[in-house]
Amino acid sequence: MNLLEVGIPTVPLRGMVVYPNIVIHLDIGRDKSIKAVEKAMENDRILAVVTQKDDAVEDPTIHDLAVMGTLVKIKQMLRLPGGIVRILVEGITRIRVMNITSMDPFYVGDFDRVGSVYDDDVELEAYRRLVQAKFTNWAEEAKSITEEGISRVMELRDPCELADQVAFLLPIDNSKRQELLEELNVARRLNMIVGILNMELQISDLENSINNQVRQSMEKAQKEYFLREKIRVIHDELGDKGDPEEEAEELRKQLKNLELSEEIHERIDKEISRYSRMPSMMPEATILRNYLDWVLNLPWNEFSDDRLDIKEAREMLDADHYGLDKVKKRILEFLAVRKLTDKQSGSILCLVGPPGVGKTSLATSIAKAMNRKFVRASLGGVRDEAEIRGHRRTYIGALPGRMIQGIKNAGTRNPVFLLDEIDKLASDYKGDPSSALLEVLDPEQNNTFSDHFIEIPFDFSDVFWITTANVASNIPGPLLDRMEIIELTSYMEDEKLEIAKRYLAPKQIIRNGLEDHKVKLSDAVLKKIVSEYTREAGVRRLEKTIAKVCRKMAYQIVEEDGTSPKVSVKNLHEYLGAPIYIEEEREKRPQVGLVCGLAWTSVGGVVLPCEATTMAGTGKLSLTGSLGKVMQESGHAAMSYIRHNAKALKVDEEFYKKFDIHVHLPEGATPKDGPSAGITMTLAIVSALTNRKVRSDIAMTGEITLRGRVLPIGGLKEKLLAALSYGVKEVLIPKGNVKDIDELPDSVKEGLIITPVKTMDEVLAKALV
Template identity: 80%
Template sequence: MSETNFSLPLVPLRGMVVFPKVEVRLDIGRDKSIRAVEEAMANERLLAVSAQLDDEVENPTQQDIAEVGTIVKIKQMLRLPGGLVRILVEGITRAKVVDIDESGTYYRATMETLVSQYDDQVETEAYRRLAQSNFLKWAEETKMVTDDEIRRVMERTEPSETADQIVQFLQTELVTRQSFLSELNVLRRLNMVVGALNMELQISDLENSINNQVRQQMEKAQKEYFLREKIRVIHNELGDKSDPDEEAEELREQLKKLKVSDEVRERIEKEISRYSRMPAMMPEANILRNYLDWVLSLPWDKESEDRLDIAEAANILDADHYGLKKVKERILEFLAVRKLSNAQSGSILCLVGPPGVGKTSLATSIAKAMNRKFIRASLGGVRDEAEIRGHRRTYIGALPGRMIQGLKNAGTRNPVFLLDEIDKLASDYKGDPSSALLEVLDPEQNSTFSDHFIEIPFDFSDVFWITTANVPGNIPAPLMDRMEVIELTSYMEDEKLEIAKRYLVPKQIKKHGLTGHSVKLSDAVLRKIISEYTREAGVRRLEKTIAKVFRKLAFEIIGGSEATPKVTVKNLSNYLGAPIYLEQEREKNAQVGLVCGLAWTSVGGVVLPCEATTMAGTGKLSLTGSLGKVMQESGQAALSYIRHNAKELKIPEDFHKTMDLHVHLPEGATPKDGPSAGITMTLAIVSALTGRKVRSDLAMTGEITLRGRVLPIGGLKEKLLAALRYGIKEVLIPHGNIKDLEEMPTSVIEGLTITPVKTMDEVLARAFVK
């Protein structure tokens, strides 16, 4: 609501708003403003002031000046050095800037005075008192207002003046202060003031809380500093070194001795600098120190020198292991290539064979022959990918993977590293370890293998990797593709005898303290132990059985025996008890429906008799003996072949309507499966249907097709050894297995008549008694 218009000199203010009934000091520097002040001093000292909306504008126009300003009276004027003028003014009333004349030497404005508006007197009075109460609280908390200023505010009774007096002390922005000046409704203005005071009180409470926290932290830090200094002095007196700077310097000295790339050195140096700046009480300090210890202890530049003397390496391999010609040749070939090219060829051997055939001990001998360190890591049952790649460095107790741990323990970057039981890897929600192994074993990738804990690429290309497995079918295909598979087959009885004489018996005599007691085991005793007490592919149980004999001998010697006890074939049962395995008694006479099959097991080859019989019925085929899915399918294929060729086989074509067939493989408690019993089942069924007798000195192995073709099989050596032990004279094998006879021992070739067959007709021609 307007009352009167005035034409007054105008001073635009930068960053300031002047309220009525409030005294303010103003510093004037612009020429136009100074002239406006001089003009006001010459005429009743009245001056118009209004906030400049943009402080950067040097010569503002009406658009740059707030619409609502204040008419003030100059109470004092003082000229300062540098051309500045300082004035003390007191606000008189709000006024609207109607028009500004910018043509003269100073701004002259037409001002229209504004009058405050009152609505509800009671509510307005309530807000006034609330505003004074909140202001008092704020002033006491912040200590930013003097007692005189507080008293001046608290003595105000007029609502509009109370609001204006309080606003001048609030630390608000120019826009907010201008909104207070522009608001003519006193109730709304007081409402705005109360809101601003509440905001200031909240900010003040937050600042106090922050200050208290900072103070407590500073007190805690000072206390920790004092205690750490005290501990440091104590350690110095004791001669210990616990200063992080000293530890960091020691770590840097270790880093200087390492021959690593600039990138790796820079990364490690950065971590050392972090550690030196980190308080010792922080949990992360221990994690970082553990990390630095691991990184600096890795063999970045240490490697053992290969023994490239082929003859000496061959002697070491021969001295440690009997036989294994193929494996030894492969090791010597690797050393020959290494000697000629002086470069690693990414060798990854996979030794596959039954338990106890010497896979792990062979890897030890390889390391010995090459003059390299030997490291072994068992992968059986490993499910967590972190076992291979390591744990992330995010918690206390994190460790690198087994590969990095192995190299640290070896102390060289080119050991012989054995990954045992690779066919027994597992996978679950924690990841797939077999996939993580791909980067380790792939020669194209392992030169930059990155462990999750170390987080720095490490070169694994110089490591000689050896893996072992019992069943090659359980090895993941991508892993198998990166490895050179060497099969270690079962030992023959003669080989076991030589191994026992050369290695096992001397080892156990020394282990049991019997070196000076003339203890020995004859060949006959060893053969009896091998054939009747240990039926296995390898020699692990054989060694345990020999150890059992020597334990009892040691007990007899300690018991006061006058002479050294002797172990003979006759008294062997006194030491080992009754024989565990008795030789299968071969049927001497030819029988109808009884055929000797051959099978491969994890402990070697076995003879697998197959029985077939007929009975009145409706053509039902029963397969018993704990047969697996593959062998059941072989039985079905055999029956289909016989029905298709019933006329040629001289079998009634309607036999499947009048007879039931039952095929049984004894030892039903032992699960059996595999694609090698097809011709055995077929011959047994044909014999039962025709009544013709099958030779008792004949054994066979091979799978059959519906058209009568005989397919090749695996494990031929073990099967032929089983046939030889069983007293078989002739063995029928698939024609596709002729190539396997080249590596067959001479004793097997000479002791058996081995007949390759292509079709079931050839089997029938040789199997029946003439």
């Protein structure tokens, strides 16, 4: 039965909960609370203590107090220095806060005594035993409870008093203590105690595990410290320099010899100081030492002296490379500007051309002509931005990007730096290398290039950047905008012959050990190799074929005891087998529906015969020969042009209802694409529809529009070379390509009649018999 207690002096508690049957000291500091204690001491020493919800509230109201507190009896009061009163109280019973009747000069409240609720005696007995067992286990693990405290808990038989005693001893937060105080059902209170004990046991196990790990780690660290000290003493006895501070002094000497800005100097010196204070066994010390080695060994102030003698540079370029006049002229222009201004011209050269035309070797010759160091970095397939900017200095094995590595390897700040295959850059989730290259190549910002590993601006403005690519259209637009394109076109047969005579054959003769055996490859043999065993834009395969001949000659010399073999046109097949490329015999007589087209491939120009025929049908157009999308579109454009101009072309205006048309380009296994076969396909279809023959000694190239205009194309030089070797007399080219005729070799202009055409009407007039 509940009993009402009226007018009880009250003390709000901060950060503490008092349970019934518990004796505890309370330190009272607030004036109102001290007055409440004094009032209780004057009467029957009965006091109400209630926990505050928020400890920060200085003058709590009834809303700031918990709903339940404890009625206590003051057993002892002691005044301490500083105005503090310490009282020893014993909890009597739980009380529910009914009202706070007064707050001045001290708190006075009305409270309702509440008793605990007991249910099943058997369940309570089971809970009592379980709590005592769990408490004993926890106390042994925690080692924070005295033997007297453990014994007192184990002697208790009242489940309610046991729950309050254990709750008082457990290291739980104030909100959980208040929750246990407010729980009147003893079984549920004991259930909560069991849950808390289980958690404390798990925490205790985990703490023990952590302590063991920490102890082992400390023992290991102490052992390592002891061993390091022994090593240091041994080094001192031997006179070795193993001390980090001594290493730091050596690093500072290196830093002092570098002419750096004050900001960079301070930054590197700060890193050296960090390294000197760091234990050498730490992984970070290895990373930091690697970083300092890179930074201090960069060529911050090393420059190569440029060779600015134009005449001497021209002689060196001519000695290393045959032809390539346009490229050589551009290099000499760069040197001339450098000589007059003593500054870098700011442009980046991009050498564009098919494989094997000498882009990389030309860059090497440029470095040689300028008396600069040469560095090469291949960008083919690079898809990680860290390859350009370097890795972050956060793990062992981090390195600078290829740019900084190349500069360090060169040992100078102004090398000729070749970025090979820039058109084959890739990108993925690791970043876009082409964007990172912008800062490297842009002359407006590469004087402060920042590598992620070095993290110090490095000046790239003195580097002579050269890039190479096979196809300019594959270079990312922002990069292409910053470069000067120089095209290296395919070599003609006579150029290949000269290159083979001057460079390739002598090189392979020396490489294969034949220089002392009077071995010689005649012009006729080299010409046969060029024309019948290699067909490419460059000379890479030509060099491999010459190397094959030289290897077989070396084998013969060894096998035949030093007899020097002689290679001639007649026995060349014994070394290389049957000729790979046999020139097709050109059709000598005009034919209906057969037109000689011209195309550009990665290995140079080729002749592309185009055949067209008609048959009874419903106007279906068939295009065969492994044609790409663009070439198929040219076929459909040709059909539209013919249908629109059927009357003028003297073609049956209903032909698309009566005939099927089949256009075929032989060598069906070889993929073909591009717009330059437009006029070829149109002429073949018109010839087939009108049954008029096409001249056999004429070839053509050009793109067609629906209105019959002939548009310019690329690769003119390669296409004309193919036409010349095929034996045609006249070539029709778009009028827009007239500007390219001046750059053609004289042998091409003299060997062919080059006729510019503007419309399809001119093509028909020239080509049809």
